[in-house]
Structure formats: C-alpha cells, structure tokens
Amino acid sequence: MTDLLVARNVSKTYFDTVANDNVVALDDISLAIRPHQFVSVIGPSGCGKSTFLRLVAGLDRPTAGEIVVSGRKVTGPGADRGMVFQEYALLPWKTTAANIEFGPRLKKLPKDEREAITRRFVELVGLKGFENKYPHQLSGGMRQRAAVARVLANNPTVLLMDEPFAAVDAMTRQRLQEELTAITTQERTTVLFITHAIDEAVFLSDRVVALSGRPGRIVADLAIELPRPRRWDALVNDTRFAAYRDELTRCIHGNKA
Amino acid sequence: MRAARALLAELFPFVAALAVWQALSAANVWPRVLFPPPLEVAQTFAADLASGVLLVNLGVSLKSLLLGFAVGCAVAVPLGYLMGLSRASRNFFDPLVNLLQAIPGLAWIPFAILWFGLGQGAVTFIIVMSVFFPVLHNLLTGIRMVQPVLIEAVRTLGANRGDVIRHVIFPATLPNLMTGIRLGIAFGFRSLVGGEMIASTDGLGYAIFNAQQYFQSARIVVGMLTIGIVWLAMDRLILRPIEQRTTMRWGLVREGLEQA
Numbered sequence: 001m002t003d004l005l006v007a008r009n010v011s012k013t014y015f016d017t018v019a020n021d022n023v024v025a026l027d028d029i030s031l032a033i034r035p036h037q038f039v040s041v042i043g044p045s046g047c048g049k050s051t052f053l054r055l056v057a058g059l060d061r062p063t064a065g066e067i068v069v070s071g072r073k074v075t076g077p078g079a080d081r082g083m084v085f086q087e088y089a090l091l092p093w094k095t096t097a098a099n100i101e102f103g104p105r106l107k108k109l110p111k112d113e114r115e116a117i118t119r120r121f122v123e124l125v126g127l128k129g130f131e132n133k134y135p136h137q138l139s140g141g142m143r144q145r146a147a148v149a150r151v152l153a154n155n156p157t158v159l160l161m162d163e164p165f166a167a168v169d170a171m172t173r174q175r176l177q178e179e180l181t182a183i184t185t186q187e188r189t190t191v192l193f194i195t196h197a198i199d200e201a202v203f204l205s206d207r208v209v210a211l212s213g214r215p216g217r218i219v220a221d222l223a224i225e226l227p228r229p230r231r232w233d234a235l236v237n238d239t240r241f242a243a244y245r246d247e248l249t250r251c252i253h254g255n256k257a
Numbered sequence: 258m259r260a261a262r263a264l265l266a267e268l269f270p271f272v273a274a275l276a277v278w279q280a281l282s283a284a285n286v287w288p289r290v291l292f293p294p295p296l297e298v299a300q301t302f303a304a305d306l307a308s309g310v311l312l313v314n315l316g317v318s319l320k321s322l323l324l325g326f327a328v329g330c331a332v333a334v335p336l337g338y339l340m341g342l343s344r345a346s347r348n349f350f351d352p353l354v355n356l357l358q359a360i361p362g363l364a365w366i367p368f369a370i371l372w373f374g375l376g377q378g379a380v381t382f383i384i385v386m387s388v389f390f391p392v393l394h395n396l397l398t399g400i401r402m403v404q405p406v407l408i409e410a411v412r413t414l415g416a417n418r419g420d421v422i423r424h425v426i427f428p429a430t431l432p433n434l435m436t437g438i439r440l441g442i443a444f445g446f447r448s449l450v451g452g453e454m455i456a457s458t459d460g461l462g463y464a465i466f467n468a469q470q471y472f473q474s475a476r477i478v479v480g481m482l483t484i485g486i487v488w489l490a491m492d493r494l495i496l497r498p499i500e501q502r503t504t505m506r507w508g509l510v511r512e513g514l515e516q517a
Contacts, residue, residue: 057413079415089410093428093507102424103414136508147410154414 003032010065024215040201043211082151083160097131103154121149141172220251293475301475318460325384333392341400362387362448380452387448391440399433
C-alpha cells in the first residue's frame with residue numbers, strides 16, 4: 001500500500017528570543033504513514049512532537065526536509081489536514097452545528113448536502129440535542145467532540161490531533177478515547193495523534209512513534225497489535241497492553257539524558 | 258407582571274436619586290438659582306418641550322453627534338482593521354495616531370471655526386476628532402487579542418485570508434469595537450456640548466451655556482438631563498440589544514461577576 005503521509009529528513013530549528021539562541025526542535029525525522037493507520041507520536045515535553053504536527057498541518061515550515069501528503073508537498077495549511085487542538089478552538093460565535101458545518105460551507109457545498117453532513121457528524125459524536133448551543137454552553141468533553149466532528153465533517157485526508165484530551169478530566173478522557181477509537185475505526189480515518197501520555201498512545205494507536213527529548217529524534221517505532229474495538233475495561237488488565245506501555249516507557253526514559 | 262416588576266427595578270435608582278434631590282432642595286440650604294428643585298426643572302422641561310425649543314435644540318445636537326460619529330467610525334474602523342492586519346500600514350500609521358490621540362477633540366475648536374465657520378459644521382468636525390481615537394484604539398486592542406489558535410484551526414479547515422477575516426477577526430473584535438463605540442459616543446457628547454458652547458448658536462450645549470447667562474438654572478439642568486436621557490435611550494435601545502444578540506450570547510462578555 002502506498003504511503004499517505006511521508007516526512008523526509010525533517011528538521012526544525014527556531015530562534016528562541018528568551019534564550020537568545022537557536023534551538024533545534026526536531027532533528028532529521030523521517031516517517032511514513034499508510035492510509036487508515038492511527039499513528040501516535042509521543043515524547044517528553046519540549047521534544048518537538050507538537051512542532052512536527054504543526055509542520056504537517058502547514059502552520060510552520062521545516063528548516064530542512066519535506067513533508068508530502070497524498071503525493072503533494074506541504075507548503076501551507078489546507079482542508080486535507082484538519083487539526084484538533086487541546087484548547088478546542090471552536091468559534092465562540094457559531095453554534096455546534098455551525099461550527100461543524102464550517103468546512104463544508106467553505107467548500108461551498110450545496111445547503112442540503114451540508115445539512116446532511118452536519119446531522120451525520122453531530123450524531124456520530126453524540127451531540128444530538130446540542131446543535132443550537134454555543135461552545136460556552138457545552139462541557140469540555142462536548143466541546144472536544146464538536147471539534148473532532150468539525151474536522152471529520154470536512155473529510156480530511158489525515159486527522160491531526162494535538163494532545164486533544166489533555167484539558168479534560170480523567171473520566172471524560174477515557175470516554176473520549178473510547179469514542180475516538182470507535183469513530184476512527186468505523187470511518188477508517190487516518191490519524192496523526194500527539195500526546196505525552198503513553199497509555200493513551202497505546203490504547204488508541206496502530207503504531208506509536210516515540211521521540212527523544214530535545215532535539216527530537218525517533219527512538220522507537222512500535223506496532224500496537226491489540227484487537228479493535230478497544231475498551232478500557234478490557235485493556236486495563238491486558239498483559240500485552242502492559243508490555244507495550246513498559247517498552248515505550250523504557251525507550252523514552254532510557255533516552256532522556 | 259414580571260415585566261412590570263422589571264420596569265420598577267429599572268426605575269428605582271432614578272426614583273431614589275430624585276428623592277434625595279427633592280430632600281436637599283426642601284432643606285433650603287442653597288438658593289434656588291444655585292440648586293433648582295425637581296419641580297421647577299420639570300416645569301421648565303414641560304414648557305420647553307411644549308414650545309418646541311427643546312426638540313429643535315435636541316435635533317440640531319443629535320444631527321451633529323450622529324454625523325460626527327458616523328464619519329469618525331467610517332474612517333476609524335477600516336483604518337483599524339488595516340493597521341491590525343498589515344504590519345506595513347501599522348508601522349506607518351501608528352506613530353501618527355499616537356501623536357494625535359493625546360490632543361483632545363476640543364483643542365481642534367480654533368481650526369474647526371477657521372475651516373467651517375461658527376455653527377454645527379465646526380461642532381461636527383470636533384466630534385469626528387473625538388470619536389475617531391477611542392474607536393480606533395479599542396479596535397486595535399481587539400485585533401491584538403484574537404486567539405491565534407482560532408485562526409490556525411480555521412486555516413486547517415481550508416479558510417483563506419478573507420475567510421479568516423470574515424469568520425474569525427470580525428466577530429472576535431466585536432466586544433472591543435462595542436467598547437470603542439460606547440467610549441466614542443461618550444467622548445462625542447463631551448465635544449458636542451463643549452463645541453456648541455464655543456462654536457455654535459444652537460443645540461443643547463449652546464442652550465445650557467445660554468441659560469447660564471440668564472441665571473435660568475432649571476433650564477441648565479433640563480439640558481443636562483436631556484443629554485443623559487438621550488444616551489440612556491441609545492444604550493438601551495441600540496447598543497445593549499446588539500450586545501445581547503452577539504457578544505453576550507457567544508459568552509464573550511458577561512453582565513457582571515457576582516459569583517466572584
């Protein structure tokens with residue numbers, strides 16, 4: 001199968017105005033992702049994992065190397081690489097439905113088609129009955145569901161997620177993780193997921209890429225072969241789950257210095 | 258029933274203030290010309306309303322105020338977005354704006370009279386100069402406060418620069434724009450009264466000034482109260498409904514912070 005997303009020798013150096021020095025955030029990252037794969041990138045804070053995601057999104061430019069998505073080199077942001085942020089980033093002046101409809105509206109899809117898409121994704125993330133609420137009227141978990149629906153409704157080639165569940169409480173987080181694996185399995189979405197939580201990465205992913213501390217280099221690339229759909233009550237005592245988690249923990253901490 | 262209650266709650270502060278005013282007048286501490294009682298003011302108000310003087314002056318003043326406000330906003334709002342969204346125009350205009358904004362609108366009176374002659378033209382010009390800076394300044398603050406993550410999010414949904422301005426920058430800057438408009442109108446009223454006292458022969462400001470010449474202190478109060486009532490009406494009938502339908506509904510602005 002051909003790769004959907006290819007990063008070739010990507011490096012990112014930026015100038016830190018506080019330290020008054022150049023900082024190497026990412027050093028020579030190469031990575032290829034196949035369609036329908038759920039890939040997580042983990043690493044300690046400051047390892048450049050979010051920087052990598054921003055380069056894929058086209059929100060920043062690499063200092064060296066290139067990123068290619070569906071055969072096209074990334075030169076800027078685009079609707080084929082929709083991103084879900086930790087801070088939800090819903091538009092406060094649009095209702096849940098209007099936020100989800102936003103991408104299809106930019107694409108100038110006909111009204112009935114837009115409404116059908118919106119209805120489908122509102123239901124998919126379990127927000128039926130909240131279509132006409134504004135983001136400030138929703139809980140954190142509901143806001144993040146709306147943010148995921150907003151990107152999925154835009155039918156992206158790859159769904160980019162930057163620590164999306166870091167700001168919600170632990171119980172909501174587990175429920176959102178279960179919903180996300182169910183949805184992305186059902187929709188066969190290609191996902192590039194950034195997190196610092198190892199158990200989250202193992203739970204969600206087909207493959208986990210671990211980065212070392214600054215500068216970020218790939219120190220592990222592990223296929224996670226756990227059956228789907230995944231549920232926490234089944235996996236929490238699973239020995240294979242524990243083995244993956246321990247191996248990734250060793251990789252990250254062994255390379256900390 | 259609930260509407261009647263809300264109206265009573267709304268009127269209560271005014272009734273209370275009126276009672277204090279009446280009590281102080283009844284105590285006869287100061288001569289009537291220095292502290293006119295409510296009844297005399299009400300009689301003057303009714304007389305000026307009946308004779309049409311009040312409405313004519315009000316009409317003249319409102320015309321200057323609204324025209325000055327409209328022109329001020331028509332320049333300040335596009336310039337604000339231009340400066341907020343383009344570094345080159347910001348670098349060019351920012352020093353000029355900073356130089357000019359400390360100069361009070363009233364300082365323009367001499368030139369206003371030289372350029373437009375005595376009358377409402379000069380007054381309108383002063384109002385333009387007073388409205389312009391608070392609107393521009395608040396709009397620029399609003400643009401600086403737009404969350405970058407909102408722009409990034411819509412760009413990954415396929416938004417181009419025009420979409421970002423329309424769907425993110427405009428609504429995000431609305432709370433600050435409303436603040437700028439409120440301040441702009443308030444500054445406009447100051448300049449209206451000041452300007453009419455010096456540069457005009459009609460309008461509410463002139464009426465206040467003229468009443469003082471004849472020791473008609475109740476008429477001074479009528480002029481002052483009319484300005485207050487006009488502002489209150491603008492706020493309740495235009496500005497608040499806009500905010501309730503937009504910034505408050507979106508959760509960007511609250512009524513207050515009672516839970517703090």
